[in-house]
Amino acid sequence: MPQQSYSGKMGLDIVEPNTCVRGCCSSNSIPLHLPPPSFTLLSPVAKGAESVVYEAILDGKKVAAKKPILSTSEELDKFHKELQLLCKLHHPGIATLLAAHAKPPNYIFFFEFYEQSNLAHKLHVQEWIPDLDQALLITLQLAKALQYLHDQGIIHRDVKPANILLDRSFSAHLADFGLAEYKKDLRRVSTENWRSSGKPTGGFHKKNMVGTLIYMAPEILTKEVHTEKSDVYSFGVSINELLTGIIPYTDIRAEAQAHTVLEMNYTEQQLTAAVVSGGLRPVLAGIESGVPASMLSLIQKCWDANPQNRPSFNDIVLELDGILHQRKKMEKEDLSLHQSSIAHGHRVMDRINNLHSYQENINWSTQGEYLSKKASVGVHSGFRIWLDSFDDSLTYQPVLSWGSFATCGRRESMEDTHFLMPYICDEKDVHVFGVFDGHRGAAAAEFSVQALPEFLKIIGSTCSPADALLEAFVRTDVAFRDELDSHRKSKRVIQKDWHPGCTAAAALIVRNKLFVANAGDCRTILCRNRCPIALSRDHVASCPEERKRVVSAGGQVKWQVDTWRVGPAALQVTRSIGDGDLKPAVTAEPEITETVLSVEDEFLVMASDGLWDVVSNTEVITIIRNTVKEPAMCSKRLATEAAERGSKDNITVIVVFLRPVSTAERVY
Ligand SMILES: Nc1ncnc2c1ncn2[C@@H]1O[C@H](COP(=O)(O)OP(=O)(O)OP(=O)(O)O)[C@@H](O)[C@H]1O
Ligand SMILES: [Mn+2]
Numbered sequence: 001m002p003q004q005s006y007s008g009k010m011g012l013d014i015v016e017p018n019t020c021v022r023g024c025c026s027s028n029s030i031p032l033h034l035p036p037p038s039f040t041l042l043s044p045v046a047k048g049a050e051s052v053v054y055e056a057i058l059d060g061k062k063v064a065a066k067k068p069i070l071s072t073s074e075e076l077d078k079f080h081k082e083l084q085l086l087c088k089l090h091h092p093g094i095a096t097l098l099a100a101h102a103k104p105p106n107y108i109f110f111f112e113f114y115e116q117s118n119l120a121h122k123l124h125v126q127e128w129i130p131d132l133d134q135a136l137l138i139t140l141q142l143a144k145a146l147q148y149l150h151d152q153g154i155i156h157r158d159v160k161p162a163n164i165l166l167d168r169s170f171s172a173h174l175a176d177f178g179l180a181e182y183k184k185d186l187r188r189v190s191t192e193n194w195r196s197s198g199k200p201t202g203g204f205h206k207k208n209m210v211g212t213l214i215y216m217a218p219e220i221l222t223k224e225v226h227t228e229k230s231d232v233y234s235f236g237v238s239i240n241e242l243l244t245g246i247i248p249y250t251d252i253r254a255e256a257q258a259h260t261v262l263e264m265n266y267t268e269q270q271l272t273a274a275v276v277s278g279g280l281r282p283v284l285a286g287i288e289s290g291v292p293a294s295m296l297s298l299i300q301k302c303w304d305a306n307p308q309n310r311p312s313f314n315d316i317v318l319e320l321d322g323i324l325h326q327r328k329k330m331e332k333e334d335l336s337l338h339q340s341s342i343a344h345g346h347r348v349m350d351r352i353n354n355l356h357s358y359q360e361n362i363n364w365s366t367q368g369e370y371l372s373k374k375a376s377v378g379v380h381s382g383f384r385i386w387l388d389s390f391d392d393s394l395t396y397q398p399v400l401s402w403g404s405f406a407t408c409g410r411r412e413s414m415e416d417t418h419f420l421m422p423y424i425c426d427e428k429d430v431h432v433f434g435v436f437d438g439h440r441g442a443a444a445a446e447f448s449v450q451a452l453p454e455f456l457k458i459i460g461s462t463c464s465p466a467d468a469l470l471e472a473f474v475r476t477d478v479a480f481r482d483e484l485d486s487h488r489k490s491k492r493v494i495q496k497d498w499h500p501g502c503t504a505a506a507a508l509i510v511r512n513k514l515f516v517a518n519a520g521d522c523r524t525i526l527c528r529n530r531c532p533i534a535l536s537r538d539h540v541a542s543c544p545e546e547r548k549r550v551v552s553a554g555g556q557v558k559w560q561v562d563t564w565r566v567g568p569a570a571l572q573v574t575r576s577i578g579d580g581d582l583k584p585a586v587t588a589e590p591e592i593t594e595t596v597l598s599v600e601d602e603f604l605v606m607a608s609d610g611l612w613d614v615v616s617n618t619e620v621i622t623i624i625r626n627t628v629k630e631p632a633m634c635s636k637r638l639a640t641e642a643a644e645r646g647s648k649d650n651i652t653v654i655v656v657f658l659r660p661v662s663t664a665e666r667v668y
C-alpha cells in the first residue's frame with residue numbers, strides 16, 4: 001500500500017513505490033501509476049505499426065498518449081524495456097515522458113505534446129521549407145540528443161525524420177525508443193533476433209520496410225551488429241533529407257506522384273545491393289541551395305561506407321557549433337555591409353548566403369558580359385548582310401510584340417535567366433530572345449544570359465544565322481568552363497567538383513525567318529493556325545536518340561532510381577552549357593530549326609521546363625487564347641497556371657506575338 005506520496009512532473013502525485021507491476025521500471029520524477037480519472041484519450045494523431053498515438057488530456061493538460069499494441073508477451077516485455085529506458089532519459093532534445101500507466105489492462109506512455117508533428121510529415125505532407133538557420137539548429141539539437149544518448153551507452157537504432165518531433169518553436173525532440181538498446185546488450189539481442197526469425201529486429205518487421213530501410217547503414221543491411229556509428233549514418237541521411245526536402249532515393253522533380261523507391265519498382269534487394277556494394281547514397285543537398293560546404297562534407301562523412309570513418313556525435317556537435325558560429329559571424333558582417341539591401345528581404349539574404357557558401361565572390365553575370373565584350377574588342381560584325389539578301393517588297397513582315405515572366409516558384413533559389421533583345425544592334429528586322437535554366441547553381445545561367453547574345457553580336461552575319469547561333473552556343477560554353485577553371489586555379493572557387501551548367505534556348509528572327517536553337521529541355525513552340533508546332537526537341541536521357549548520342553560520345557547513361565540519367569552527376573538533360581564533368585558527351589551544340597514565317601503564325605512561346613513539366617503545348621495555346629493579348633500578361637498567366645498545377649521548379653516564360661494584336665481582343 002502507498003506509504004507516502006509526493007509531487008512529480010506536472011504536479012501529478014507520485015505514489016510510492018513508484019515502479020511498474022513487475023518492479024523493473026522505476027523513477028523518482030515520473031509517475032508510473034495514474035488513477036484512471038486523471039487522463040482522457042481523445043482522437044488518434046498517428047497509427048504506427050506498433051502503437052496508436054492519441055491526443056489526450058492528462059491532469060487538465062494536452063499531452064500525447066502512446067498506446068502500444070500488446071498482443072504477445074514479447075510485446076509486453078518490449079513495453080517494459082522502453083519504459084525503463086525512458087525513465088532514465090532527461091534531455092531537452094529527447095521527447096519528454098510525463099507519466100506512464102504500466103498496469104493491466106492499460107499500458108500507456110504520456111509524452112509532452114509536440115504541436116508541429118514529426119519532421120517527415122512536416123517536410124513531405126505540409127511541404128515545409130525550413131530556412132537554413134532553422135535547419136542547422138534542428139541538426140544541432142538532434143546531434144546533442146544523440147550525443148547524450150550515446151554517452152548513456154544507448155543506441156537508438158531508428159533515427160529518421162518520422163521519429164523527430166517538432167515543438168511550437170520548431171525545436172527538435174528525438175522520439176520512439178521502441179528499438180533502442182543498451183550497447184552492452186546489443187550483440188546478444190541481434191544474434192537472438194537473427195536466429196529466431198532470420199530477420200533483423202524492429203523496422204524490418206514492419207510492412208512498409210522501405211520507410212526504415214533507407215536510413216539503415218550498410219553494415220546493418222549486411223546483418224552486422226548496430227553500433228553508435230549506425231545512428232550516425234541514419235542521422236546523416238535524415239539531415240540531408242531535411243536540407244533537400246527530398247525523400248531519399250526518390251526524385252520529387254520526376255513526373256506526377258510516383259516518387260517512392262517502391263513505386264519505381266526498385267526492390268528492397270536492389271536498393272540494399274546498391275547501398276552496400278554500389279555505394280549509392282541519396283542526392284546530396286546542393287551547394288547552390290546555400291548549405292555551407294562544411295555541412296555537406298559533414299553529411300558525407302556521416303554516411304561513409306566504413307563506420308570507422310564516420311565521426312562520433314562528440315565530433316559532430318563540435319563541427320556544427322563551428323558552422324553555426326561561422327554563419328553568425330558572416331551575418332554580422334553582411335548586416336553592416338548590406339544595410340540598404342535588407343529591404344529586399346529574403347532574396348538578398350539568400351544571395352548573400354549563396355556567395356558565402358561558395359566562399360567566393362564572383363558575379364557570373366558581370367563576368368559573362370565582361371568576357372564576351374573583351375572578345376569583341378568593341379567591334380560587332382552586325383547583321384546587315386543577312387538582310388541585304390531580302391527583297392523588301394516581297395517578303396512577309398511579321399509585326400512583333402514581346403513580354404516575359406519569371407518566377408522562382410517553390411524552389412528556394414532562382415536558377416533560370418532570360419533575355420529579350422528585339423532590334424538587336426539597332427536592326428529593325430533582327431530580334432533575339434533566350435531562356436536559360438541553370439542546374440547545380442545559377443552560375444552558368446547567369447553567365448550565359450550575358451555572354452550568348454554578346455557572342456552572337458560578335459559573330460554577326462559572318463556566317464548563316466543558323467551557324468551563328470551554333471557558334472554562339474559553343475563559344476559561350478567554352479568561355480564559361482574556361483572561366484570556372486581559372487577561378488579554380490586562383491582558388492576563388494574551392495569546390496573542386498562543382499560543375500554548374502544550364503540548358504539554353506534561343507530564337508533568332510531575321511525578317512520573316514525564324515531560327516530556334518536548343519540545347520537541353522527548355523522548349524519553344526510556335527502557334528500556327530491555332531495549332532502548336534514544336535520548334536525544338538527536349539534533350540533528355542529518356543529520349544532514345546539522345547541516349548545513343550551520349551553513349552557514342554563516351555558518356556554513361558544509367559537508369560537511376562526513376563529515369564535515365566547521365567554520368568555520376570545523374571543529369572537528366574543531355575545537352576547543356578557548362579557541366580564540365582560531363583563534356584563532351586553532354587554537348588553544348590544546339591539543334592537548330594528554321595521556319596519561314598507567314599501570316600498564319602500567331603505567336604511564339606519559349607519556356608523553361610518548369611512550365612512544360614505541367615502544361616502541354618496544346619494547353620499553352622488554349623491559355624493564351626483565353627488571355628488578354630498582351631505578351632507579358634500571357635507569360636505571367638502561363639507561369640501562374642504552372643505554379644498552381646504544382647510545378648516544383650523555377651518557371652520562365654517568354655511570349656512573342658508575331659502579328660498585330662489588340663489588347664482588347666480576348667478570344668480569337
Ligand atoms: N509526443 C508527441 N507529440 C505529438 N505527436 C507525437 C508524439 N509522439 C508521437 N507522435 C506522433 O505519432 C507518430 C508515431 O510515434 P512513434 O514513432 O513514437 O510510434 P511507433 O508506433 O513507434 O511508430 P513507428 O511506426 O515509427 O515505429 C510520430 O511520428 C508522431 O507523428
Ligand atoms: Mn516512429
Ligand SMILES: [Mn+2]
Nearest residue numbers: 437609610649
Ligand atoms: Mn527547370
